[in-house]
Amino acid sequence: MGKRIDINCDMGESFGVYKLGFDEEVMPYITSANIACGFHAGDPIWMSRTVRLAEETGVGIGAHPSFPDLMGFGRRVMQISLEEVRNYVIYQIGALQAFTKDKKLQHVKAHGSLGNMGAVNEDLARAVAEAIREVDSNLIIVALAGSAWVKAGHETGLRVATELYADRALTPDGNLVPRSQPGAVIHDVEEVIARSLKMVIEGKAVAINGKEIEVRGDTICVHGDTPGATVLAQTLRQRLEAAGVAVVPMGTFL
Numbered sequence: 528m529g530k531r532i533d534i535n536c537d538m539g540e541s542f543g544v545y546k547l548g549f550d551e552e553v554m555p556y557i558t559s560a561n562i563a564c565g566f567h568a569g570d571p572i573w574m575s576r577t578v579r580l581a582e583e584t585g586v587g588i589g590a591h592p593s594f595p596d597l598m599g600f601g602r603r604v605m606q607i608s609l610e611e612v613r614n615y616v617i618y619q620i621g622a623l624q625a626f627t628k629d630k631k632l633q634h635v636k637a638h639g640s641l642g643n644m645g646a647v648n649e650d651l652a653r654a655v656a657e658a659i660r661e662v663d664s665n666l667i668i669v670a671l672a673g674s675a676w677v678k679a680g681h682e683t684g685l686r687v688a689t690e691l692y693a694d695r696a697l698t699p700d701g702n703l704v705p706r707s708q709p710g711a712v713i714h715d716v717e718e719v720i721a722r723s724l725k726m727v728i729e730g731k732a733v734a735i736n737g738k739e740i741e742v743r744g745d746t747i748c749v750h751g752d753t754p755g756a757t758v759l760a761q762t763l764r765q766r767l768e769a770a771g772v773a774v775v776p777m778g779t780f781l
Contacts, residue, residue, distance in 0.1 A: 532727050533688065533746035533777035534764060535559040535636070535669065537591055539577035540568035540752065548752040554580055556760035558776040559587040559746065561636045561669070564619035567593035567601025571622075578626040587776035588627060589634035589669070592619035592655075593641050601639035609654040612641075616658035624662070633778040634688060635659050636669035637676070645679075646671055646702070652679035660685060667781055672743050673701050688777045691744035693723045693763060694753070696735045701742060704735050716759050723747055723763055728770060746777050 538554070539562040540547045547568065554560065560581045563569030569577075581588050593601030595615060607615075616635075624632050637645055637655060645652040656679040659666050664684060670676030672689040680687035694713045696704040704711040713719050726732050732742045749760050764774050 529771055529773060530728065531773045531775055531780050532744070532767060533558045533587070534749060534760065534767075534774055535561055535589070535690070535746045535777075536749050536751045536760065537561045537563070537638070538581075538751055539563045539573050539591075541573045542568055542570055542597070549756050550577060550580060550751060552757040553749070553751040553760045554584045554586060556757070556764045557586060557749065558774055559589055559634060559778075561589045561591035561634075561638075562623055563591050563593075563638070564623050566595045566615065566619055567597060567599075567638055574623055575626050578623070582628060587633035587778050588623075589636055589667075590620045590623045590632055591636055591638045592616045593638035596640070601641065604640050604644065609650060612651060612654045613658040613661075616655050617662055620659065620662045620666075632663070632666060633776065634667035634669055636690075642671075642676075643703075645676055646674035649675045649678065652676050653682065656680055656683040656685060659683075667777055669746060669777075671703070686781045688745040688781055689743055691723070691726045691732075691742060691747040693747050693749045693759070694719045695748075697732055697740065697742075699734045699736055699738050699740060701734075701740055710735055712753075714753070714755075716755055716762065719759060720763055720766055724766060724770060727767060727772060745781060 594605040652675040668680040
């Protein structure tokens, strides 16, 4: 069987009258959408609109839960109890699920600080994974390869989609370079495409220190709120398919 990859993108991150991202333009070129659930961005109107757009395009729908941090876009560190985390995640998944036609989601991907903290905090990752399982044990958890998310997903019996990032630099141990550091986000489209093809096809990436490391992924993330997002998503998909890689929703092969 040939190589398969899912392309995921964070979406529905507008709020009220404030429009963020290029959802309508990017959606045709991705296969899975991580939709904000109102805690870091999004609201009931944008959640409904984004779900409908994904359904019309045949894109897999996933919840993108976060800490309750609208002011900080979910990127601020928050110290809250594991019980709170579980309930926040259940609440957000349930809210988004209610907007879908068949009341089913494909996956869940933690956003911002929740995602970053859970990558190294096994208790936090486990609490989120248990919350996901409580809502629907058939959901896929999207997890950075080698992180605590992968372990938590397997231990709770969830399907796990390991994730690559098209436009994010990596440390020598395979983690994302913090956004606060220079070079953390790669903006050159051709460089992003070249890195993505290398990761998907060869299973290798060049870390920020120039060292080549091994990587593995079932899904690759593109960001829909950066300049040139539409061209990047379109070009990445075209180049992957030209290389013989099937670009399909993660739920079709996991």
